[in-house]
Amino acid sequence: MSMLDKRAIQRSEKLCNSCQVNNKTKEAISxxxxxxxxxxxxxxxxxKSFKFSAKHKLxxxxEIQSGNSDLKISEVLSCEEHHEKIVEVYCLDHSKPCCTLCATRSHRKCENVTSIENAATGIKGSKHTTNLGKTLDVRNKEIDEILENRKDCLSKIETTSENII
Structure with missing residues (x-):
């Protein structure tokens, strides 16, 4: 998801998520x-001013769009249930990453609970990941072509509209 978010941020203008919740549209800066x-x-x-989020990395x-950021993909993954906790374990039985609190409460009877590092071992070099990466590259090129075609069409429409006027 972080890779997709980064790609989306690099591609176009992003709107502020907090403002969107309140039905406002403001351009995001961070x-x-x-x-x-x-x-x-x-x-x-x-x-930055809230105690809960003051130490978050913004x-x-x-910088992301220019490629000059020190952004690391999936730098930190927060638990779905306990947003303040970091994912440290992975339950293979439920195919779900979770924090240690979830592991002790919800997954204590599961037989296949491992550290997130162990679960991720070898995933980058796996055949499935390689194929997925290639497919994403192809789709990204297709989307870039579609966007370029769309810009060309819009330009032609504007030119034709001006000529008609």
């Missing part, structure tokens, strides 16, 4: 690596 959310200037300041979208 992205929180912990919350996986984008923020406008005002929400960015608020995010990266400017301009």
């Amino acid at each position: 992205w929180c690596t912990i919350c996986d959310e984008t923020f406008c200037e005002q929400c960015d300041e608020c995010h 990266i400017l979208i301009k």
Whole structure:
């Protein structure tokens, strides 16, 4: 998901996720690596000021788009149930990453619970991951071509409209 978010941020303008919840549209200037959310200037300041999120790492979208950010994919993954906790274990029985609190409460009877590091071992070099990466590259090229074609069509429409007027 982080890879897809990074790609989406690199491609186009992102809107502030907090403002969208309130049916507002403001251009985002930063992205929180912990919350996986984008923020406008005002929400960015608020995010930095809350005790809960003050230590979150915020990266400017301009840096991500230019490729100059030190963003690491999946730098930290928060637990779905306990957002303040970091995912440390993986339950193979349920195919679910979770924090240690979830592991002790919800997965204590599961037989195949391992550390997140053990679960991820070898995943980058696996055949499935390699094939998925190739498929994503092909799809990205197709999307880039579609976007370029769309821009060309829009330009032609504007030119034709001006000529008609």
